Amino acid sequence: MNKVATTGASVWKHAKYLALRAVAKACVALHKLRGSRKSGLKSIRSSDAIYLPAGKAAEYSKVAAGFYVGCPNRCKYCYLKMGLTAGTLGGDCVKLKKCFKSEADAVEVYFNELFGGTGGTVRPEILRKGIFITFTTDPGLPETFPLFAAVIAETVKLGVPVQFLTKMTGWMESDIWKDLLSIPETKEYLAIGFTLTGRDDLEPGASTNRERITAVKKCHDLGFKTFASIEPVIDFERSYLSVLWCSNFVDLFRVGLESHRKYDKTEVLKFVDDLAALPEKPWIYLKDSIIDLIGRERLSFGDNFVDACFRP
Numbered sequence: 001m002n003k004v005a006t007t008g009a010s011v012w013k014h015a016k017y018l019a020l021r022a023v024a025k026a027c028v029a030l031h032k033l034r035g036s037r038k039s040g041l042k043s044i045r046s047s048d049a050i051y052l053p054a055g056k057a058a059e060y061s062k063v064a065a066g067f068y069v070g071c072p073n074r075c076k077y078c079y080l081k082m083g084l085t086a087g088t089l090g091g092d093c094v095k096l097k098k099c100f101k102s103e104a105d106a107v108e109v110y111f112n113e114l115f116g117g118t119g120g121t122v123r124p125e126i127l128r129k130g131i132f133i134t135f136t137t138d139p140g141l142p143e144t145f146p147l148f149a150a151v152i153a154e155t156v157k158l159g160v161p162v163q164f165l166t167k168m169t170g171w172m173e174s175d176i177w178k179d180l181l182s183i184p185e186t187k188e189y190l191a192i193g194f195t196l197t198g199r200d201d202l203e204p205g206a207s208t209n210r211e212r213i214t215a216v217k218k219c220h221d222l223g224f225k226t227f228a229s230i231e232p233v234i235d236f237e238r239s240y241l242s243v244l245w246c247s248n249f250v251d252l253f254r255v256g257l258e259s260h261r262k263y264d265k266t267e268v269l270k271f272v273d274d275l276a277a278l279p280e281k282p283w284i285y286l287k288d289s290i291i292d293l294i295g296r297e298r299l300s301f302g303d304n305f306v307d308a309c310f311r312p
């Protein structure tokens, strides 16, 4: 398996981004040259770069992209480090997925899957549903951001909505980010999200929650659509405060419980009632983990509570 280097003075690797962006541009040009022939692929199947997430992940998006496994953020509750997949997905080092020969190869595979292999147009269901980045690592790491940014740059130009969820903020100081900002389509098609738990002690490798809140406000002020993942809820008060503090600059909150933890139903119901009472009435999606426990209709808490189709 290819191990990705994590050190070096130019930690954000602008040159790598530019090289991968050139590959991405060439892939798009090639697919467009092929014209508007039908792809022949009726629907997306789980494939190497683009796949259909299952379970809790599917509540975020019906389509996701992933190039790497492993994550140095070392969140104590990390779902990748639990269960049967822990050995393959749960390491602390970022590694390129085994199915790719190189990061350039990953870009090529991604655009083949985006276009459906043989056609000259993006698969309609991806255009409709958009793509989530990513579930198998943090896409805002120095190791992962150059490739994800290269792919995002060319994907939004095709009119495909992209959701980018991270716990990192350093990428917003990079030249790569400045380059993304210069692409007009990013503000239309890229939604930027941060996970907020209020528990820095459980996320030792990530940017602090305070830094993430500052970053999401900055994205909002720049004109991006924003979202926050209030998942997992570990401490009810801190999760509530995260929503309260960010209500004016986060376009959608997705709120969910921690797997494998037993919650008190009354406590969860009170937490949701508190969210419903927020005067700003932010858009909130309650994940199945909450709905299944409290046994109430998702939309019954107020007009600002939405279903899974709602996109920021």
Ligand code: SF4
Pocket: 071, 072, 073, 074, 075, 077, 078, 079, 080, 135, 136, 137, 138, 167
């Ligand atoms: S940021 Fe996500 S992938 Fe990385 S350790 Fe934390 S939960 Fe796992």
